[in-house]
Amino acid sequence: MDAKEADGWYDTAxxxxxxxxxxxxxxxxxxxAAVVAVGxxxxxxxxHDAARNFVRQATPLQEQLLEISEKSLNWATKFWLPEMYMRVRMPTPVNSNPGxxxxxxxxxxxxxxxxxTALLTRGLLQYKNLIDTKQISREKGTGAQKLQMCMEQYDRVLSSYREPGVGEDTQIRKQKTHEGNEHVLVMCRNxxxxxxxxxxxxxxPFADLEHQLKKIEEISLINQNNATKIGACGVGPRDEAAIFWQEMLTVEQNSKSYEWVKSALFVVCLDMEDxxxxxxxxTANVAEKEKEFILRxxxxxxxxxxxxxxxxxxxxxxxxxxxSSSGVNGLCIEHSTAExxxxxxxxxSAIRFAQQYFKSKMVWNDVRNVHPKSLTWHFSENARKLLTKQTATFDELANELELEVLIFDEFxxxxxxxxxxxxxxxxxxxxxxxHYKTHGHLVSTYESASVRRFGCGRVDNIRANTQEALEWVTAMTSxxxxxxxxLELFKAAVQKQVKVTLENISGYGIDNHLCALFCLAREREExxxxxxxxxFMDPLWSEVMRFPLSTSQVTTSLDIPDCYLTYGAVVRDGYGCPYNIQPRRILFAPTAFKNxxxxxxxxxxxxxxxxxxDVKQLLSN
Incomplete structure (x- = not known):
């Protein structure tokens, strides 16, 4: 890639x-709203009474939004990010962080x-190097036009940190340091x-990473009985996490350690003695494999x-x-930074690198005299109480999470x-x-639609709970x-789904627009x-804008089998349901709350x- 191409990687045009x-x-x-009202x-x-007045009431807000759109790189992301993530006060584990x-x-x-572990770490580091030097090919959309996609999320993924705050979190953007010193945070035995x-x-080089990991494991074994579980610092409600750090940062040593954490590229969690x-x-059958997938x-x-x-x-x-020492491995992701x-x-990329060299007999020499650094923390009595409180919340969430996996291999x-x-x-x-077979009605459904064809674009929402879908599912159960x-109703529902998808990826979805108008109305009222x-005050509004069915298509490469993505339901009475459509099978990873x-x-x-x-039978005859 020449300099001109590299300059255009984040195309401001x-x-x-x-x-x-x-x-x-x-x-x-x-x-x-009509479909939700039926349910x-x-x-x-x-x-309908509220709707008759909406255009008149919202016109000043629309005019304000049009002004903002002229001055902002992306008006939608400006409102969407705080509402979707930064202002949400629920704990991020289970509720927000996918795996x-x-x-x-x-x-x-x-x-x-x-x-x-060292190989995966090195693989991620090499990928960051490609990002920093703009050597990753510019992504293009999958549609007929092959539109260029915004690459800004790549720049953020290993250079951002979510810091808890009272009322609203902050997304910290770290300075690029690939020409200086860089580090990752390692968690081992808490x-x-x-x-x-x-x-x-x-x-x-790889040998230095492996050498440091060995030292970390040895030190953590010696000190494991004295460790306060600092990892509880971000597992509770966000305001509680923020108050914990307010307490901790009154101690200078804690502030220094916290800066090391926030400036880390990513975190490596070494789970010993699983x-x-x-x-x-x-040789496991499908049911046994599903159980193993669930535990992972x-x-x-x-x-x-x-x-x-x-x-x-x-x-x-x-x-x-x-x-983990058991061979289980993966990523836990704080989702506010990237899709x-x-x-x-x-x-x-990291998995392929690790798999390539894991069984290699290659001798990795060239170990420098580089030693890891152990971070120290000082806890007041109040800080310990705040950790204990967050831990209780986390365990309640972890215990209530119910995860299933369906490996459907019939087509x-x-x-x-x-x-x-x-x-x-x-x-x-x-x-x-x-959902209709399970509950007898449809609910607001969320499917993320990439809008990266626009500068700094993130997502909008493809809603599948259309009137056409309702008519079809009613017929299918009759x-x-x-x-x-x-079959006629199915074709109509498919056509509507295609139409809604195109609206969203073209920037004409309703959710980002309504989110921005609602935020502006709230600010104006204040x-x-x-x-x-x-x-926005109509009782049905809150039902239309909450998502008891939260879904996303997660496509993975066929040369890396047995991997999948999952996340918790976004409301207590709902389901999370990511899916992976492969050539000859479909994998679902639905979740709910047990209680x-x-x-x-x-x-x-x-x-x-x-x-x-049922649908295979409908379409096959």
Whole structure:
């Protein structure tokens, strides 16, 4: 890549997102509200009354938004990031942080464990080097136009940190240091260490990383009985995490240690002496494999709770590389910085590097005299109480998380394409049918839609709970509706799903627009006392804007099998459901909260399988 190409990696000429019209957004909002109202058995009268006044009430807000759009690189991200992440006060584990589970590795010894960890670490560091020197190919969209994508998230993924604050968190952007010194944070036996990765601009060789990891493991073993579980610092509600740090940072040594943490590229979590039996081997059947996938998912998301590895973590870091002595490994991700595809591309590069050299007999010499640094912390009595309180919240979340995995191997993307259906649209309708089979109604559904064709673009929301989807799922569960009618309604639902998808990726979705208008209305009320538009106060608004079904397509490379991504439901009475559509199978990783009787994850999983078979039968004849 020449200098000119490198300069264009973050193309400032990428278009700004458009601002949809009030009328267009309102019309589509009312479509979704009507579907939600059916499930809520709610009247739409008040909603339509509010809608009649909305354009008049919101016009000043729209004019203000148009002014902001002229001055901002991306008006949507400006409002979306605080509302989606920074102002949310719930704990980030389970509620917000997804887990990307890597293929399990067989370790014969502690040396294998440390070697593979060092290789993955080196793989991530090399990928960052490619980012810093702009050597990663510019991404293009998958559509017919092959539009260039904004690469800004790549620049952020290993240079950002989420710092808790009272009322609102802060996303810290670290200075680029690839020409100076760099380090990562290592968690081992609930202790914190600095592992040096670059000195005076030079990336340390693999042998130095492995040497430092060995030293860290040795020191942590000696001190394991004296360790206060500092990893609990970010596992509770965000205000509690912020108050903890206010208390801690009155001590100068804590401030110094905290700066080392915040400036780390990422975190390596060395999980030693894993007590969990993960079961499945190479000859396991599908049910056994699903069980093993589930256990690996729990390990990556929660570390099996505070008494196992759950606090051998640092949840405010964007990337936590988790590697267990059992061979379970993956990433726990703080999601405010980047979307899944960016992180998966980086992770797959590291996995390939580690797999290439793990069984190699190559001797890694050239160990410099580089030693890791142990970070020290001083805790007041109040700080310890705050840690204990956060730990209790975390364990409640970890215990309530219910994760399932469905490996559906009866067909996959190849068959769906033969039926002339968009694979993603197909699965979104499957999810609607599965929810309807489980609960008898549809709910607001979230599917992230990349808007990286715009500068600094993140996502908008493809809502699959359309009127067309409702008519189709109703017909599919009816014993009197003909196959021809079901097929007709399916085609209409697919066409609507394609239309909604195109609207969103083109910048004309409704969620970012409504989010911005709502934020501006709230700010105006605080400053002037002027009333918020009545649509935002309508009881149905809160139901339309919450997501009991939160979904995303997660595509991984076929040369790295048995990996998947999962995350918790975003509301207590809902499901999280990422999915991976492969050529001959489809993998789902749905979640819910065990203690909420409004959900039934086992029933939902069975409904997914049943829905897939029903639609196959519908399309195959």
């Amino acid at each position: 990428l278009p700004k997102p458009p601002v949809p019209s009030l009328e267009s957004t309102l019309d589509r909002y009312l479509e979704y 809520q058995k709610a009247s739409l009268a008040a909603t 990307y589970i890597f293929p399990k590795v067989k370790f014969e010894s502690k040396e294998d464990h440390l070697k593979y 202790q914190t260490f600095v592992l040096h990765t670059r000195i005076n601009g030079g990336l340390l 007590p969990v039996d993960y079961g499945a081997n190479d 998912g729990y390990h990556t998301l929660t570390g099996h709770g505070s008494q196992v590895f759950g606090l051998n973590r640092w949840y405010d870091a964007t990337i936590q590389l988790v590697v 899944g595809i960016v992180i998966i591309n980086m992770a797959e 996959g993307k190849d068959s769906i394409k033969k039926w002339n259906v968009s694979p993603d649209g197909f699965i979104q309708l499957i999810l609607q049918l599965a 014993k009197t509706t003909s196959r021809e009618k079901k 400053v002037t006392g002027e009333e918020i538009p009545s649509l 909420d009787r409004r959900t039934d994850l086992q029933h939902f999983k069975k409904s997914l399988s049943a829905a897939l078979r």
